[in-house]
Amino acid sequence: MSVVKKIQLYAMSDNDRMVFSSLLSLLSFKTAFTCQIVERDGDIAVVDVDSDIGRAQADSLFGQVDLVIKISAQTTSDTTSSAGDCVVHKPLRSIDIIRVLELIEGRPSAHAEMPLSSDKSSAEQIQLYKLTRWPPKAVINDFAKGARLCAAFMSHELAVEKAATMVGVSAAQIELFLARCREYDCVATRLSQHSTIEHASAGAKHASLFSKLRMKLGAR
Numbered sequence: 001m002s003v004v005k006k007i008q009l010y011a012m013s014d015n016d017r018m019v020f021s022s023l024l025s026l027l028s029f030k031t032a033f034t035c036q037i038v039e040r041d042g043d044i045a046v047v048d049v050d051s052d053i054g055r056a057q058a059d060s061l062f063g064q065v066d067l068v069i070k071i072s073a074q075t076t077s078d079t080t081s082s083a084g085d086c087v088v089h090k091p092l093r094s095i096d097i098i099r100v101l102e103l104i105e106g107r108p109s110a111h112a113e114m115p116l117s118s119d120k121s122s123a124e125q126i127q128l129y130k131l132t133r134w135p136p137k138a139v140i141n142d143f144a145k146g147a148r149l150c151a152a153f154m155s156h157e158l159a160v161e162k163a164a165t166m167v168g169v170s171a172a173q174i175e176l177f178l179a180r181c182r183e184y185d186c187v188a189t190r191l192s193q194h195s196t197i198e199h200a201s202a203g204a205k206h207a208s209l210f211s212k213l214r215m216k217l218g219a220r
Helices: 014-030 052-061 094-105 137-141 146-155 160-167 171-183 196-216
Strands: 003-010 033-038 044-048 067-072 085-089 120-122 125-131 187-193
Touching (some): 003 014, 014 033, 014 171, 033 094, 052 067, 067 094, 085 094, 125 160, 146 160, 146 171, 160 171, 171 187
Parallel strands (some): 003 044, 067 085
Antiparallel strands (some): 120 125, 125 187
């Protein structure tokens, strides 16, 4: 029987609660335990420390729960990691939830030093998503460009940032869309190797283009 980890959210806005819960639902299937959002008696506390109330709650919870995870949009000394806690910076992204899950699982985070805005799950891999079938109409109607999102993910395996650019929505909207689709078991994920050679080649092409432009404009 799977171990249940009870997560309680403190001082979080409704939007942050929705994003956190949706991303947790999307990514927690990879773990050996089950995550459950609870309203009381949680084992893990996730606290928004951007308010005095949140900071006070975080301080009071140390020693009372197994793990305190702070979230913040700030990077001040009050919101940086110290012994016994973890800080995740907003806006919340998939990589942040992976860090949270690794901490809950009790193993060192392989993503601690990665840029929080990155969609890569490691230095050499990137997470790709593809719909296996169309989600229910109710899901499609929840998003301004729901039909375009479905068409894009039905036709291609896409990373979050790539899909956001293709469809013309924010990355946060893409992640919420994928989380909703996962509720109906209609999205597949896989890790793809990230080609550094390809990026180097692309960089050389851009450099060549810039050189030609400078020459055309008479720059030295």
